Amino acid sequence: xxxxxxxxxxxxxxxxxxxxxxxxxxxxxxxxxxxxxxxxxxxxxxxxxxxxxxxxxxxxxxxxxxxxxxxxxxxxxxxxxxxxxxxxxxxxxxxxxxxxx
Amino acid sequence: xxxxxxxxxxxxxxxxxxxxxxxxxxxxxxxxxxxxxxxxxxxxxxxxxxxxxxxxxxxxxxxxxxxxxxxxxxxxxxxxxxxxxxxxxxxxxxxxxxxxxxxxxxxxxxxxxxxxxxxxxxxxxxxxxxxxxxxxxxxxxxxxxxxxxxxxxxxxxxxxxxxxxxxxxxxxxxxxxxxxxxxxxxxxxxxxxxxxxxxxxxxx
Numbered sequence: 001x002x003x004x005x006x007x008x009x010x011x012x013x014x015x016x017x018x019x020x021x022x023x024x025x026x027x028x029x030x031x032x033x034x035x036x037x038x039x040x041x042x043x044x045x046x047x048x049x050x051x052x053x054x055x056x057x058x059x060x061x062x063x064x065x066x067x068x069x070x071x072x073x074x075x076x077x078x079x080x081x082x083x084x085x086x087x088x089x090x091x092x093x094x095x096x097x098x099x100x101x
Numbered sequence: 102x103x104x105x106x107x108x109x110x111x112x113x114x115x116x117x118x119x120x121x122x123x124x125x126x127x128x129x130x131x132x133x134x135x136x137x138x139x140x141x142x143x144x145x146x147x148x149x150x151x152x153x154x155x156x157x158x159x160x161x162x163x164x165x166x167x168x169x170x171x172x173x174x175x176x177x178x179x180x181x182x183x184x185x186x187x188x189x190x191x192x193x194x195x196x197x198x199x200x201x202x203x204x205x206x207x208x209x210x211x212x213x214x215x216x217x218x219x220x221x222x223x224x225x226x227x228x229x230x231x232x233x234x235x236x237x238x239x240x241x242x243x244x245x246x247x248x249x250x251x252x253x254x255x256x257x258x259x260x261x262x263x264x265x266x267x268x269x270x271x272x273x274x275x276x277x278x279x280x281x282x283x284x285x286x287x288x289x290x291x292x293x294x295x296x297x298x299x300x301x302x303x304x305x
Contacts, residue, residue: 011206020195043142
């Protein structure tokens with residue numbers, strides 16, 4: 001497996017994530033699109049560590065930080081979904097066209 | 102050879118299940134397709150000798166996707182996927198954006214010149230990562246921990262049913278802070294000035 005092949009697979013995951021995050025109406029499905037983008041980023045980071053850094057653990061640290069980003073994204077996303085459902089009874093983006101609460 | 106075949110199989114699985122996430126008729130199935138995609142990436146990371154990262158990715162995502170499936174049941178409008186479900190807006194724009202970002206990143210991967218330096222054999226990457234986590238990069242590790250703590254507090258604050266001054270949907274307007282005057286003073290003021298006394302707590 002070459003670095004090029006790994007980056008192409010990561011790019012495919014990222015592209016599918018971009019499609020999902022932009023096209024889906026349900027908040028939870030938008031979150032899944034974001035997660036898929038981060039999935040591709042983690043794959044790219046891991047393969048860069050394995051094939052270009054000579055085994056320096058700093059590359060793996062970057063992936064650990066990416067996983068933190070993913071956990072924070074999930075926690076904030078779930079909290080926002082609950083909060084906005086409680087205030088607006090909205091579960092899709094079309095229901096929150098007004099900013100004023 | 103076997104490594105290559107395994108790698109391509111799991112790559113195909115990751116991309117296929119990632120694509121199925123947005124084509125599944127039930128949101129719960131979408132969550133498990135996403136888990137499958139994460140698991141395939143985790144196995145690719147293990148094949149790349151990043152065993153620790155691959156395994157914690159699978160563990161973390163197993164937990165997260167289970168929570169997500171519960172959320173899906175709570176929020177989904179199409180239980181059990183009995184009906185076809187497409188809930189999309191601006192589908193063609195999104196497809197173009199996805200394809201363009203795929204082509205841009207793939208072109209970067211194919212045409213950029215990256216240094217080639219594989220991890221040396223005979224060194225345990227997990228051990229090196231552990232020493233790094235609790236050594237030179239301890240500040241990064243601790244910052245990630247504090248960030249997660251802040252995210253937990255923020256998640257509770259956002260999703261709580263009660264805000265600081267009442268129900269969550271009442272906003273964050275403070276109640277009046279007018280000091281209640283003693284009864285004698287109010288009577289004297291009313292005698293002196295016939296204007297109505299504004300009682301505290303009544304919004305104008």
